[in-house]
Amino acid sequence: MRMRPTLSWAPTEELPPAITDLEPVADALSTGGVLVLSGAGISTESGIPDYRGEGGSLSRHTPMTYQDFTADAQARRRYWARSHLGWRTFGRARPNAGHRAVAAFERHGLLSGVITQNVDGLHQAAGSEDVVELHGGLERVVCLSCGTLSLRRELARRLEEANAGFEPAAAAINPDGDADLTDEQVGDFHVVSCAVCGGILKPDVVFFGEAVPPERVQHCRELVHDAVSLLVLGSSLTVMSGLRFVRYAAQAGKPVLIVNRDLTRGDRHAVARIALPLGPALTTVAVELGIAVNDETAGPA
Numbered sequence: 001m002r003m004r005p006t007l008s009w010a011p012t013e014e015l016p017p018a019i020t021d022l023e024p025v026a027d028a029l030s031t032g033g034v035l036v037l038s039g040a041g042i043s044t045e046s047g048i049p050d051y052r053g054e055g056g057s058l059s060r061h062t063p064m065t066y067q068d069f070t071a072d073a074q075a076r077r078r079y080w081a082r083s084h085l086g087w088r089t090f091g092r093a094r095p096n097a098g099h100r101a102v103a104a105f106e107r108h109g110l111l112s113g114v115i116t117q118n119v120d121g122l123h124q125a126a127g128s129e130d131v132v133e134l135h136g137g138l139e140r141v142v143c144l145s146c147g148t149l150s151l152r153r154e155l156a157r158r159l160e161e162a163n164a165g166f167e168p169a170a171a172a173i174n175p176d177g178d179a180d181l182t183d184e185q186v187g188d189f190h191v192v193s194c195a196v197c198g199g200i201l202k203p204d205v206v207f208f209g210e211a212v213p214p215e216r217v218q219h220c221r222e223l224v225h226d227a228v229s230l231l232v233l234g235s236s237l238t239v240m241s242g243l244r245f246v247r248y249a250a251q252a253g254k255p256v257l258i259v260n261r262d263l264t265r266g267d268r269h270a271v272a273r274i275a276l277p278l279g280p281a282l283t284t285v286a287v288e289l290g291i292a293v294n295d296e297t298a299g300p301a
Contacts, residue, residue, distance in 0.1 A: 011263060015267040016267060016270075016272075016273070018274065018275035019272055020274060020275060020276055021274070022276070022285050024257055024271065024272045024274070025231065025257055025259065028229045028231060028255060029105060029110045030110075031229070032109065032110050032112075032228065033227055034227065034231050035112050035113050035115065035229070035249075036102055036105075036231050036233060037231070037235065037246070038115070038117065038123065038234055039116075039118065039236065039237075040234060041234020041235060041236075041260055041278060042098045042099065042118070042122075043093070043096070043120055043234070044234070045277070045278065046093045046095065046122055048090065050234070064207055065207055065208045066208070066209045067209050070144065070200070073191075077189050078186050080159065080191045081186040081187075083203065084160075084163070084166070085166075088156075090120065091152075093122065094122075094125070095122045095123075096122075096279050097280070097293065098234070098278040098279045098282050099123055099128070100127070100293050101285070101286050101293050102123060102126065103123070103294070104127075104286055104291050104292065105286070106130065107127070108291055112226060113223045114130060115131075115134055115220050115242075116132070116134060117241065118133075119133065119136055119137050119203075119205045127294070132216065132220055132223070134241060135205055135206040135212065135241070136205035137204060138152060139152045139153075140203070141154075141155050141203055142202055142204045143194035143202075144199055144200045144202055145194060145200065146199055148194060148197070149204060152203070155192070162192055163190055221245070221248060224249050225248075227249070228255075229249075229255040229257065230245065230246065230255070231259070232246065232258040232260065232266065232270075233259050233278055233282075234259070234278050235264065236262065237264045237265040237266040238264075238265055243265050243266055246269050246270075247266075256271060257271060257272055257273075257274070258274070259273075259278055259281055259282075261275050
């Protein structure tokens with residue numbers, strides 16, 4: 001039986017109300033040792049939609065699963081056609097004020113690290129250095145046969161050569177870099193193979209239905225263990241890959257703070273959920289702490 005994505009979550013208990021006071025976040029950061037866990041919501045101000053927020057992509061789009069990708073050549077053709085087109089837009093996204101604020105907090109020694117559920121590379125583009133990509137990164141491609149890693153831009157070049165004139169208009173771009181295309185638009189898009197062994201190529205990201213590598217999970221657990229507090233930014237925590245670290249922090253007696261406009265699956269474990277837009281909220285906190293946030297236009301991911 002194939003695993004389908006966790007598309008939604010509904011609370012089964014009354015959750016504490018959200019607040020708009022940023023003082024708990026400022027207090028935690030001023031203490032230091034804050035571990036950031038970020039989700040798709042931190043990248044929406046960069047023009048990348050989230051999955052489950054208002055107007056999120058899951059309302060119209062079911063992401064590719066690992067099981068479908070590995071078992072079905074036609075599913076791979078659809079994926080790579082849509083992803084190839086989406087990559088052009090996705091790759092031009094630039095860090096926003098939220099990413100830049102996180103990088104500024106790191107530069108000032110207030111963070112113990114950053115775990116991101118995002119695959120867009122925008123934290124690193126903003127200047128963050130100690131980043132764990134929980135779900136991998138779209139800038140890399142892996143061969144499922146020989147394990148060779150290569151750069152996505154090299155694959156993009158090969159796909160362009162193999163599909164000259166492929167220029168359909170996408171209805172939308174999704175958080176995983178996938179573009180919305182019809183089967184007719186996909187047509188007979190040509191998928192290229194691994195240049196080393198001829199095997200199947202896959203973006204170096206964790207698909208729905210695929211497990212996060214256990215060594216990466218353990219590394220993140222160690223980061224939570226060593227942190228003073230956990231600050232969740234822009235994640236609904238619907239899937240267990242991120243929620244487990246919130247639960248682990250709460251069980252260890254570490255304060256959990258969440259900045260997210262909507263309810264999250266981790267709210268009951270948090271000392272507070274602040275319902276404010278991330279970019280302005282984190283910039284405000286930085287100002288309160290006397291930290292300058294670089295507002296220069298950073299490079300693309």
